[in-house]
Amino acid sequence: MVKESANPSARLAAAPIVAAARRALGDAEGVWIVGGAVRDAALGEEVGDLDLAVAGDPEPRARALARELGEHAFELSAEFGTWRVAGPGGSGQVDLTTLRGEGIEADLAARDFTIGAVAVPLGGGEPLDPFGGLADLERGLLRAVGERAFEQDPLRLLRAARLAARSRSRAGPSAAPAAFAPAGGGRGRSLHQPGAVEAVPEPVPGPRLPGQEA
Secondary structure: OOOOOOOOHHHHHHOHHHHHHHHHHOOOOOEEEEOHHHHHHHOOOOOOOEEEEEOOOOHHHHHHHHHHHOOOEEEEEOOOOEEEEEOHHHOOEEEEEEOOOOOHHHHHHOOOEHHHOOEEEOOOOOOEOOOOHHHHHHHOEOOEOOOOHHHHOOOHHHHHHHHHOOOOEEOOHHHOOOEEOOOOOOOOEEOOOHHHHHOOOOOOEEOEOOOOOO
């Protein structure tokens, strides 16, 4: 169970964009809230944009949500099976993407960092958190989901720096060579990118990397 203070479900339920998605999609079976919305809710921040992982074709659900919001839906990426719906009055957006793999567990396992590998059923319920992402978020710890996360997509190193700049502990130049510990164990991979975090003019709150002092 997730500690109540870190459980994003209640804050997600209170978000207008989530309420609209629930009205549009009924019981929302096979639809999960993922990504930044879950992370923001767990941090107690306002939920604006919404990412939904969808079992099956996202187009019918995207069009249903667009009707509910009085906005429009369009295909954002045929390659990744993503449709986008503009938020009410052009404020925010909702992306609906076909699940990667055979189910939500496989989809989460394909993500980069544990703090982004958490799903909450759109219809309500407890978070699905197979890699301990919510606990990592509470501790300010950034961990890769798997050992090959950076081999599969080197640009995730840049995403690591951006996430580090958004969280709660200090991440200045000393964080640059810190090692990412994969959630499944092992030695992890090192971030030897001297400019990656130094590019931030002043140290800002950011997740603590494994091996970095708080």
